[in-house]
Amino acid sequence: MDQSDTQISADEMERNRADRTLLADAARRAGTLAMRHFRHDPENWSKVGGSPVCVADMEVDAFLRETLLAARPEYGWLSEETADNPRRLECRSVFVVDPIDGTRGFLAGDPHWCISIAVVRDGRPGAAVLFAPALDRLMTATLGDGASEAGEKITVADRHTLSDCAIAGPSSWFKSEVWHEHSVRPSRYLPSLAWRFASVADASFDAAFARPRAHDWDLAACDLLVHEAGGRLTALDGRPPVYNRAELRHGTLAAANPGLQDKLLAVLRRVEEERAARAGISH
Structure with missing residues (x-):
């Protein structure tokens, strides 16, 4: 069932609003911690698989875990930088956290990284915050109550054809000739996947997509920001992601306004098939 079809009780709405306030306050305080390390050559190392992590990731993670679970001890916890505890699967409500989304950019001095926090309830987000401390930008969303930045509602772009659309995604995927049929405009690279999709919510981009293997904490x-700004973020089959499952990784995902989404998904399915065919030939 699409989230837009969900009926929200008054009690649920108030709980989501209270969670949003909690998340926003915690994110701002965590941002102060992170900024102490930004552009100061923090200690860093590589995780299994090669992705970078630094001392700022770990400090922010520890602060958020202590702060949020003290306020909501009955909630579960899922974070990129905390060893997974399967007890979260027994919790109706779970904090889903990326302490620093875009660590590569953080280490390179690029300001487009963010602290990503959501409360997921019954598999879908009910409250969400993205805070980009180096940009001093805070976006928030509550299920059924809209998305906002600096007290102003944000909404997705009102485009209904792919022609001349500003679309953000991995550069290698734009090498396909399929895109040229639609004259799209590949947009600048952002090191944070969460901020890439949030840039659809505030209409900085018309659309965005992500290659397979993004995790719950990235998304x-x-x-929720995209959804509450009037857009859709879905898999290639048009279904929204479900969170807090045993499997944390997702397939190819895309976001746009409802009038553009199906067109974008159709192109991405062709691109994915083309890439799969090429991979088969190379092997």
Whole structure:
């Protein structure tokens, strides 16, 4: 069932609003911690698989875990930088956190990284915050109550054809000739996947997509921002992601306004098939 079809009780709405306030306050305080390390050559190392992590990731993670679970001890916890505890699967409500989404950019001095926090309830986000401390930008969303930045509602772009659309995604995927049929405009690279999708919510981009293997913590907060800004973030089959499952990774995902989304998904399915065919030939 699409989230827009969900009926929200008054009690649920108030709980989501209270969670949003909690998340926003915690994100701002965590941002102060992160900024102490930004552009100061923080200690860093590589995780299994090669992705970078630094001392700022770990400090922010520890602060958020202590702060948020003290306020909501009955909630579960899922974070990129905390060893997964399967007890979260027994919790109706779970904090889903990426302490620093875009660590590569953080280490390179690029300001487009963010702290991503969501409360996922019954598999879908009910409250969400993205805070980009180096940009001093805070986006928030509550299920059924809209998305906003600096007290102003944000909405997705009102485009209904792919022609001349500003679309953000991995550069290698734009090498396909399929895109040239539609004259799209590939947009600048952002090191944070969450901020890439959030840039659809505030109409900085018309659309965005992500290659397979993004995790819950990359997506849960920006998913709600897009949804509450009037857009859709879905898999290639048109279904929204479900969070807090045993499997944390997702397939190819895309976000746009409802009038553009199906067109974008159709192109991405062709691109994905083309890439799969090429991979088969190379092997």
